[in-house]
Amino acid sequence: MRRMIDLHAWLGMASGLALFVAFFAGAINVFHHELHHWQEPHFAEQTATPMGMDRLLERVTEQYPDARKRLYLLPDDDDPGVMWFESADSDWVTAHATDFNAEGVHEATPRSALADFINELHFALGIPNPGWPINIGMTFMGLISVMYGVALFSGLLIHWPKIRKEFFALKHEGNMRRYWKNLHNVIGIISFPFHLIMSVTGAAMGMFTVVAVLLGALVFGPQLRGVITEQTEVWSAVESQGNTVIMPHMGDVLSAARNELPELTVDWLEIRGYGDAAGWIDVAGSVPGYVGHHAHVVLDPTLGPLRVIAPGQRSLNFASLSPVYSLHFGDYGGLLVKLLYFLLGLLGSLLFVSGNILWCERRSDRTGPGRSSAFLLRLTLGVCAGVVVGLAFSFLVSKLLPHTPLSGLVALAERGVFAVILVLLVAWSLRASPLRFSSQMLRVAPFCYLSIPLLQTVLEGSHAWLEADNRLINLVLLAVAACLWVVRRQFRKRIRQAEPHPLWVGKVSEGDPRHLTDT
Amino acid sequence: MRYFLGVLLSLPLSLMLIGLLAAALPMPWQGWLVLQLIAAIVLWMLLALLVALPAKTWPPLIALVVGNLAAWLVLQATPLYGVGA
Numbered sequence: 001m002r003r004m005i006d007l008h009a010w011l012g013m014a015s016g017l018a019l020f021v022a023f024f025a026g027a028i029n030v031f032h033h034e035l036h037h038w039q040e041p042h043f044a045e046q047t048a049t050p051m052g053m054d055r056l057l058e059r060v061t062e063q064y065p066d067a068r069k070r071l072y073l074l075p076d077d078d079d080p081g082v083m084w085f086e087s088a089d090s091d092w093v094t095a096h097a098t099d100f101n102a103e104g105v106h107e108a109t110p111r112s113a114l115a116d117f118i119n120e121l122h123f124a125l126g127i128p129n130p131g132w133p134i135n136i137g138m139t140f141m142g143l144i145s146v147m148y149g150v151a152l153f154s155g156l157l158i159h160w161p162k163i164r165k166e167f168f169a170l171k172h173e174g175n176m177r178r179y180w181k182n183l184h185n186v187i188g189i190i191s192f193p194f195h196l197i198m199s200v201t202g203a204a205m206g207m208f209t210v211v212a213v214l215l216g217a218l219v220f221g222p223q224l225r226g227v228i229t230e231q232t233e234v235w236s237a238v239e240s241q242g243n244t245v246i247m248p249h250m251g252d253v254l255s256a257a258r259n260e261l262p263e264l265t266v267d268w269l270e271i272r273g274y275g276d277a278a279g280w281i282d283v284a285g286s287v288p289g290y291v292g293h294h295a296h297v298v299l300d301p302t303l304g305p306l307r308v309i310a311p312g313q314r315s316l317n318f319a320s321l322s323p324v325y326s327l328h329f330g331d332y333g334g335l336l337v338k339l340l341y342f343l344l345g346l347l348g349s350l351l352f353v354s355g356n357i358l359w360c361e362r363r364s365d366r367t368g369p370g371r372s373s374a375f376l377l378r379l380t381l382g383v384c385a386g387v388v389v390g391l392a393f394s395f396l397v398s399k400l401l402p403h404t405p406l407s408g409l410v411a412l413a414e415r416g417v418f419a420v421i422l423v424l425l426v427a428w429s430l431r432a433s434p435l436r437f438s439s440q441m442l443r444v445a446p447f448c449y450l451s452i453p454l455l456q457t458v459l460e461g462s463h464a465w466l467e468a469d470n471r472l473i474n475l476v477l478l479a480v481a482a483c484l485w486v487v488r489r490q491f492r493k494r495i496r497q498a499e500p501h502p503l504w505v506g507k508v509s510e511g512d513p514r515h516l517t518d519t
Numbered sequence: 520m521r522y523f524l525g526v527l528l529s530l531p532l533s534l535m536l537i538g539l540l541a542a543a544l545p546m547p548w549q550g551w552l553v554l555q556l557i558a559a560i561v562l563w564m565l566l567a568l569l570v571a572l573p574a575k576t577w578p579p580l581i582a583l584v585v586g587n588l589a590a591w592l593v594l595q596a597t598p599l600y601g602v603g604a
Contacts, residue, residue: 003571003572003574004571004572006571007522007568007571010522011522143526146526146560146563146564146567147526149560149561149564150526150564150567150568153564153565153568154568154571157568199564200557200560200561200564203560203563203564204556204557204560207560208556210530211530211534211556211559211560212556214530214531214534215534215538215555215556215559218531218534218535218538218591218594219534219535219537219538219541219594219599219600220538220548220599220600221599221600227549227552228552230549231549231550231552231553232553315550316550316551316553316554317550317551317552317553317554320551320553320554320557321553324553324557
């Protein structure tokens with residue numbers, strides 16, 4: 001049992017901070033689609049009618065030949081978008097219908113990239129991918145997910161004998177440390193299935209490249225790559241014969257897809273070989289009512305059906321791959337499941353903070369007050385406060401900057417302000433008393449999140465609440481503010497009722513941290 | 520160090536054990552590749568947990584190295600490696 005506790009603590013401490021970032025960003029990222037709408041600035045004088053999907057595709061493929069090879073069309077009544085890989089930039093480019101001027105020429109319009117930044121923070125800690133064959137941030141998070149899974153299994157073994165007793169044991173009895181321990185145990189037990197899903201699916205997605213390379217090297221040989229492509233791609237790559245074709249109207253494509261799969265809800269279209277007779281169109285979306293809800297209807301350019309992949313009509317590989325994504329992203333059960341994932345994500349963040357605090361206090365108790373425990377406690381508090389407050393400022397910058405002459409810098413500023421606040425708060429946490437630092441951060445953080453919907457209301461008026469996605473995101477932000485307020489209230493209550501652990505007071509220097517009674 | 524090495528050495532072993540399972544089952548390995556990936560990840564986690572159980576540090580790590588070698592040798596006796604799509 002002792003070794004299980006050591007393993008649980010070691011793994012938790014090694015992965016706790018990364019998991020806090022992933023879970024806090026992930027809780028907001030549950031509403032990734034809605035956030036994309038929220039981040040678009042609304043100006044009162046918007047009158048221009050953007051072009052439709054067909055015209056947008058024509059314009060993009062005329063001006064960017066790379067887009068003809070492979071592009072993604074994001075259908076939207078107001079402002080459809082197209083994504084393609086631009087070989088000159090070695091990066092994916094997105095163009096919206098509103099990015100084209102009256103002459104139909106694409107003008108790279110600076111747009112907020114807040115939703116993508118939060119997504120990157122979630123799956124790769126915001127570590128940029130410089131185009132390497134392996135995404136370092138994502139693989140790192142995959143490894144973290146594996147450690148998190150081992151910590152979960154060891155936590156289950158530790159708590160299994162006393163699980164019923166601990167389930168109802170959120171009592172601190174005047175002991176601050178016991179409060180953190182009970183809080184950690186209760187959250188861990190309640191949300192164990194959720195965390196198990198997150199660790200396995202997160203590890204499967206994050207470690208995919210490493211596992212595939214090793215599986216190829218050790219077990220199946222170099223042909224594994226081809227097998228993976230064949231088993232997970234919806235249709236084979238385009239082998240062009242040089243014959244051109246007039247592309248069908250996208251409205252007809254959607255009708256043809258619904259003809260093949262009437263219950264399909266379309267999310268996006270992938271077009272390979274635009275204008276090529278050997279090309280194909282994948283209409284991708286969902287069939288509601290299934291956990292593995294992903295579906296594809298693949299059509300040729302004459303709208304002849306090539307393949308339908310849907311629940312009940314797919315291979316075992318597709319049937320197992322779909323739930324990996326949907327269970328991780330929580331997009332299989334409507335708003336209720338999304339809200340549950342959001343709540344469990346925030347609780348998960350609290351689980352990792354409490355786990356790290358427990359580890360520091362326990363280590364301090366076992367080995368005596370030391371600089372390393374004090375340092376790790378301060379680092380934990382600094383990173384957590386930095387991420388929470390930094391993200392709130394990214395939201396504020398995202399809304400404010402498009403209404404100023406600095407609107408061109410919005411995407412850069414969202415990331416920059418987050419990084420600056422994170423670094424400053426970590427630096428401050430290493431200098432200040434942890435108790436004082438936590439009190440101040442918990443006082444400020446709820447107001448940061450409260451101010452975001454207020455700012456949008458001031459800048460954009462009733463649009464902030466009348467439009468459904470805006471309203472949802474603003475309510476989510478208010479919920480984050482309310483949760484932080486509850487944490488603050490509980491934290492203050494504990495301070496009043498119980499003497500904090502010695503690590504929470506004093507400075508990190510010779511002879512410190514000192515016990516509260518000595519100070 | 521022990522936990523780190525345990526996590527590191529458990530990965531190839533879990534993959535080779537899943538490979539052996541794929542060789543043993545009477546169905547084409549290509550047909551359940553995604554399930555193999557998920558099973559390998561869960562097995563990796565469980566093996567890393569098992570390594571932490573014994574009181575001494577080195578025996579479980581040596582067992583992992585030996586297990587890796589043995590699994591690799593047994594895999595050579597299967598027709599998996601190099602069989603095309």
